[in-house]
Every structure is written in structure tokens, then in C-alpha cells.
Amino acid sequence: MHELAITAIGADRPGVVAGVTGVLADLEGNLEDTSMTILGGRFAMVLIVAVPDEVGPDEVLGAMAGPAAALGLDVAVHPSDTTSEAQEGDAWSVSVYGADRPGIVNRFAQVLADHEVNITDLTTRVIGGPDRPIYAMLLDVSLPASVSAETVRAALGTAATELGVECSMNAADADIL
């Protein structure tokens, strides 16, 4: 078995997940980690799938063609290596919200990158009505031991002030019960 990365984006409607995963099941593919959600009215899927060695990206794409056309999906299939190393760190949650304006994600992501903070999950949503859109960003991040949370919090606070948005950072360490 080897792993492929598959993305599929298209109209949100019943049957999309069943259609895509049905093709993968027929190929004896095994879904590993996946993320599927509605983004801006479209249904977006990212799947890491283990498939038999003889099944390559082209075979998967070919098998997807029928369902993709029927469901109105744009599908891409890539070879995928798991070369990234796991990083140890403390889990924190960061939330940012404020008036929608370009550059919010980039500014905060750069602050985190400058401090060697790893983003492990990021969701953004435009909420509120079209006349008063509010941008909300929720991040899960991992702080390496070499960086103090207070240093990161202060840098995020500076960015928030500059952009005129609210930012909070809370420990997200889970308790093993």
C-alpha cells in the first residue's frame, strides 16, 4: 500500500461523500486522515488514502471521472509522502475576529512563523451579514519548548492592535482522564 492525497471541490449536495468514497472503496483504498467541510457554499474534501501499490494517481483520477462529472466535482490526485516530522510542543488555541479586511491571516501566520510556532489546524469564516462582515479565524497551534507563550501572546497582541481586530490565546492542553 502507498498513500495518495486527493482533493475534491464542488457543489454541496447529498451524495458527494458517498460517490467519492465509493470509488475509493472499489479500488480497495483505505481512508486515512480526511477533512471535509463546506467552504463558501462549496463542499471541499481533502483525503489521505492508502491504496494498493499498483493503483497510482492516474488510475484513481480515471475511476473518479464518472462520479466527478455527475456530481460536478473538481478532483485532483497527488502522490503523497509523509516526510514531515512530528514536532513536540504545547497545544494552544488562538482566536481572531474583527472587521473583514485583506491580510489578517497572513499577518498572524507570519507572527507565528517568526516564533517557530506550528499551526496544526486553521479555520476561517466570514460571519455576520454582507453589510457588516466579521472575519473569524480559529487556530490550533503548537509552541516549541524554546518559545514562551507570553512572547507569542505579546506579538499576536501587537498584530491585533495594528489590524484593529481582537485576538486571544488560550492553553488547549487536554486532560487525560
Added chain:
Amino acid sequence: MIRPVVMIPDPVLSTPASSVTEFGSATLALAEDLLDTMRASSHSVGIAAPQIGVGLRAFALDITGHKKAQSCHGEFVLFNPEVVTGHGKDVGREGCMSVPDLTGDVARYTSVVVRGFTPDGDERVIDADAFEARALQHELDHLEGKVFLDRVVAHDRVFQRKVYR
């Protein structure tokens, strides 16, 4: 005796546990096993009998020294526990020795009164709040055949325990 910790999807974790009807050497031995196993896992503050493969209503708990603790009853084992009252709601992130790799946000009462029995069969009432209340409710869930994944407040509030591989 330290017992192996059972992992999902073992049926013992999804089956409601049975009440203990007789107190004596068997309950004392089970209590010792729960305590030994809990003490052996330094990162855990509690363990329920189903987690060591025993489908009986019992758990061990010890939140001593936890930074989120307010009430603290030290180390104890409770048989046939039941919630008498529960108040307040708070969401906190939980993990479980029986659910590898994942954590999830779970809403729990912020204070609970739990009544049960000691390994000797004496009634004991625990009035707990904050982290001890959360831990009690997590262990009580195990006795109902539920793990925290059955209680997460939203599907997207389930997380990898550490970072992505």
C-alpha cells in the same frame, strides 16, 4: 496488580457496566487493581473498571496537584456511583487512555455531588467542583458505555492529541 488498559473499539467500553451487588474481597481486589493501574499511568488522573476490561460500576480517581483543581478528595475508589446533583456548564478539552491520539471538547457540569460506595461497602458522598467534577463525569460516562468521543460538543472539536504526523 497493574492491568492492561483496554482501547476502543473493545465492546466493554461501549456496554453499560453492571452494579456491584456484594462487597468484600472481590471489590477490594478490583479497587487495588484500579489504583495500581491509575498510579502506573502518570499522565492520567482516573480510571474506570471497563478500562481494565471489567464491566462493573467502579472507578478510581486522584486529581491531587492538578493545576485546574479546586475541590480535591485525594485518591479514592467509588462503586455504584450516581450523580445526585449537577450544576453549571463548562467546555473543556479531554483525552482518555482508552482513546489514543485524539482529544475533544466536552461540556460538563462545573459542580457535581456524586454518591457511591467505598470498596468496603460504606456509603460515600463526594461534593466536587472544577477539575474534580469534570474527571468524575468522565469516569461516570465510562460506566454508561460512553467515551468522550460520544460527548464532543461539535464534530470539528476533535483534535490530534499532539501535532500532525
